[in-house]
Amino acid sequence: MSKKGSGILFLILGFAGLVAAVMLLISGIFKMTRGFEALSVVQSPGEVAVQIDEAQTYTLWHDYRTMHGGSTVLHPPALPGGFTFILVRDSDGVEFALDPTRSNSRISSPKRDAVEVGTFAPSMPGPYTLRVSCTGAEARIFSLVEGNILGGMAQFGLRTVLACLLGFLGLVLLILGIVFMLLKPKAKPPPSPLQG
Numbered sequence: 001m002s003k004k005g006s007g008i009l010f011l012i013l014g015f016a017g018l019v020a021a022v023m024l025l026i027s028g029i030f031k032m033t034r035g036f037e038a039l040s041v042v043q044s045p046g047e048v049a050v051q052i053d054e055a056q057t058y059t060l061w062h063d064y065r066t067m068h069g070g071s072t073v074l075h076p077p078a079l080p081g082g083f084t085f086i087l088v089r090d091s092d093g094v095e096f097a098l099d100p101t102r103s104n105s106r107i108s109s110p111k112r113d114a115v116e117v118g119t120f121a122p123s124m125p126g127p128y129t130l131r132v133s134c135t136g137a138e139a140r141i142f143s144l145v146e147g148n149i150l151g152g153m154a155q156f157g158l159r160t161v162l163a164c165l166l167g168f169l170g171l172v173l174l175i176l177g178i179v180f181m182l183l184k185p186k187a188k189p190p191p192s193p194l195q196g
Contacts, residue, residue: 007180010173017170021163028159038143043068044083044132049090050144052122060085060098060130061107061114063141073141077106077115082135085142087120090127096120114143 039058042048052058064075085098098118105116122128130144 003180003183007177007183010177010180012177014170014172014174014177017166017173019170021167021170024159024166025163028163038145040130041068041141041143042130042132044134044140044142047129047131050087050128050130052125052128053146055122055124057147058087058120058122059145059147060117060120061143061145062117063112063114063143066112066114066141066143068141075138075140077113079115079117079140080138083140084131084133085118086131087122088129088131089122089124090129094123096122112143117142120144 038061040048040050041063062077062079063073064077066073087096087098088094089096098120100118101116103116107114130142132142134140
């Protein structure tokens with residue numbers, strides 16, 4: 001293959017590597033931000049329908065500062081006792097209990113401040129019902145989101161590392177392609193004089 005042909009190949013591979021790195025980073029950001037968007041919001045005591053798209057971990061948050069019913073709801077972050085949380089699969093009534101959190105993770109945004117309550121692990125996709133009951137406890141707002149914050153951050157970190165490696169490789173290939181394109185072909189030696 002000629003130097004120019006190699007240069008074009010390196011340019012194409014380098015550009016593809018850079019594009020792939022950017023797409024990987026953007027998809028990681030999109031995936032992580034989905035962990036902050038509520039699938040369903042429920043005020044206790046009460047229940048709400050939830051559409052589960054895949055069997056994975058779902059996190060329940062106590063939204064102690066949020067907008068609900070057109071007004072700002074503000075409570076202390078600590079959740080009082082007396083709450084029960086159940087996720088019920090609508091098709092057969094199978095119940096999934098809440099696994100209480102051990103991390104006390106928090107999220108904060110202009111729309112809401114929340115502290116993690118625990119996680120559910122539904123075994124298959126489909127329609128579910130989230131039921132929150134309380135005995136002697138004041139009403140609170142809860143939201144259910146896809147994934148968990150620690151797992152989401154770990155996945156985002158891994159995607160970022162892979163995107164950086166892919167981007168570096170793409171940059172190296174791009175530079176090699178430019179170098180090969182700028183190299184001039186070797187001059188041919190003049191023909192030797194014919195000897196009589």
